[in-house]
Amino acid sequence: MIDTKYFFKGFKSIKGVGSPAIALAASFVAIGALLKNLGFTVEESIFSTFLTYALPGSLVMAESMLIGASLINIFLAVWLVNARLYPMTVALMPLLIHENQPKWKYYLSCHFIAVSSWLIMKDHYEVIEKENRIDFWIGIGTATWSVAIFATIVGYIASDFLNKDILIGLAIINPIYFTCMMLSAMKTIQITLSVTLGAIIGPIFYFLSPEWCILFGGFFAGSIAFLIGEKSDK
Amino acid sequence: MTNNIVIVILVTSLATYLSRFLGVISAEKIKETSKMFRWFNCLAYSTLAALIARMIFFPSGSLNEVDYFIRFIVVFLSIIIFYLTGKNLVYPTIFSGILLSLFSFYL
Helix, strand or coil: CCCHHHHHHHHHHHCCCCCCHHHHHHHHHHHHHHHHHCCCCHHHHHHHHHHHCCHHHHHHHHHHHHCCCCHHHHHHHHHHHCCCHHHHHHCCHHHHCCCCCCHHHHHHHHHHCCHHHHHHHHHHHHHCCHHHHHHHHHHHHHHHHHHHHHHHHHHHHHHHHCCHHHHHHHHHHHHHHHHHHHHHHCCCHHHHHHHHHHHHHHHHHHCCCCCCHHHHHHHHHHHHHHHHHHHHHC | CCHHHHHHHHHHHHHHHHHHHHHHHHHCCCCCCCHHHHHHHHHHHHHHHHHHHHHHHCCCCHHHHCCHHHHHHHHHHHHHHHHHCCCCCHHHHHHHHHHHHHHHHHC
């Protein structure tokens, strides 16, 4: 069903110099503490990371609950903030799809798509034969997902000891990890331009619409980078 | 577990899974050598870059309480450490957390 050799190869991605474990744990420790302060039980906090496993979505859920938003508003706000997962999935799955593999693996394992797991897979897929990539991916996903769930529990339990200064320190770790990962991903003209333009145009769009800036900024930056890249390749 | 919180969690996870699910459906028809794939690849990287830039420039939550200037110093120094350590991701991440906590405590 799942080739354990490739599964464990993927699972081991949380070890070593490129490990996302610290960055992931830092964010989900903070989420655990936040959910406790919101009145969640430890089971509910675990359930939340288990089922959602996307940091901005959990933050929006917490903010929406604080202001007493309706369920439909929570749904729309979370969908909007996590809509980036759509282009991320489309940009990953064609690299993993193989005719010898059952479809359920793809529909189940897409739950693991989050920034850190996605960036790791993008960095490593070339060294794995296409047929085995999905099992390798499930390994990466299971490892990063487990770290997130474990860190949520730690954050929940430790929330009384996390003062403002520690929470601020935890909050910067994830953006730093992502920034460094993106810098190492800049290997082609298209990706370099996509990252650079996205980082510039995204914040500019913030002044027009804080809610839509990531999607609009990302769309414009990515499309410009694509067109320039295609032209320079000819 | 209270019903209300469980429903909110279910709604949140459904809204999140929707984009991933639709992504797999679309991906089934897209070849990795196609122009469409390259376009989506650009969109994914640029959207992520926009998200990260937003997290640093306009953060929500506790990071908001730290001055822009301090945030930029920490980001800049962490990137230098990233390159000095041969693209090690562990050192800059730990360094950034400790440095910003210290800045926040002493300033």
